[in-house]
Amino acid sequence: MKRLTKYFLNTLILMYLGIIYFTGVPETNTLNSRVKQKAMNVAFAVGIWPSWSMFAPNPIKFDSKSFVEVTYKNGDIKEYDVEVEPKGILAPFRKARWMKYSQDNLRNPSQRALLNPAIQYFRKKYENKTNPIVSLQIKRKWAEVHPFSDQSIPSIYKTPRVQKNEVLITKKMED
């Protein structure tokens, strides 16, 4: 291999390693976080942005689900799960996407931009020409896992949970 080619390749290797390192590992100091921002811009442009904080720094401690509550003109109120229940051999992969959307992102305060388009989508999905939708609500229900104790821990089948609810968005429909 020609020397110049090798220098060029080595520069690319170093750049690549720098980008995956600074974008991948958590920030530890100011310099690191400044470089991280710059490296992140390159990673997004090239298509190698990372996300390796799996179940970290702490795993979530609740089971969360999002629901759509539809109120119709005749007073009927119906509740639907945001997630669909996939069937078949590819179900685990489809389910992982629905879980990510419904359990991680839709309920996330930093992802509020997802709520209005979701309202539009569910309005169309559950519309009824003879009985129009009056209002639509997206809410989240979650169950917190009983805290760990060194003395005794509840069986995996009977772990107590604290049920909680939160309304994420309510939209009244115009005629």
Add this chain to the structure above:
Amino acid sequence: MISFKAFLRGWDHFFYKRTDASALCIFRIMFGFFLFLNGISLVEDFQVWYGIGDNALIPLHDSLNFYSNFRINVYRWLSPTETSAWMVLIAYITTSVFVMVGFKTRISTIICFILMVSMQNRNYSILNSGDTLMRCMLFLMMFAPTHVKYSVDAYLSEKKGLPYRTDISLLTIRLMQLQFSLVYLATTLFKLKGYDWVDGTAVYYTSRLVNFQRIVLPFVFDFPFLIKFATWSALFIEFAMGSLVWIKEFRLPVLFAGLLLHLGIEVSMSIGFFEWVMIAAYILFLEPKEVKWLQQCLPQIVRRQLRTASSNFF
């Protein structure tokens, strides 16, 4: 103290030594298969995730205006119609098959990468670590000579009387190995920033997340000492995959422990493609003679198992 000259020699040896291409080409087949499954698993929910207008949970114009910085996104240049949205997925599935069988491998991998990045930019709200891992690996695959063995390209080339060289530079394999190690190292560092992994209670919480459960392992996670053992073992194995795997004497035991960890997670939890791509990539850490041994032994074991199963059945 190591001299600069010795460092450069080591660098050259590490990145540019030549090796047999079998491991890389077998990885291409497995990885191509996962890319294909990924594409097929998108078909049924396609309208919801990538459709046009109110048929999608995130409208196209919203997703295009979402990012202020430059991103690869073919949807920006396509007409906003259902047909063009479907064309992207169909092209992605087709190129993933081409990657798997090794037909026009280099160009197929490049197109597949561009389409995958575009789809991930089109709808970021459904991405998990498996999607991120596949994208980062596909980036490196674009530069790797994955076509030199076990591929239609290699077959056609041989037929023409111009067979490919099957000893390749280690460069892209090393970069893939480093990427994998960094995934483990990064996740370990993220976990060490919290307290549940450090005090040994993390597996208690993850094992009780009903939404993630696949097969509930009875008793194993009902005792505090087993919970702590499982938590710290997982953390140590992840750390080892990021560091000790580079030490010759520890490589195989660490890989074996990593394999058990991923199989354990796959059995008990539902987390998309992540575990499978990780397991497939372990082959890149094997020496050529170990790959050869696997190639010789695995078909024999499978054949023996099939024979036993069929004789028991009939």
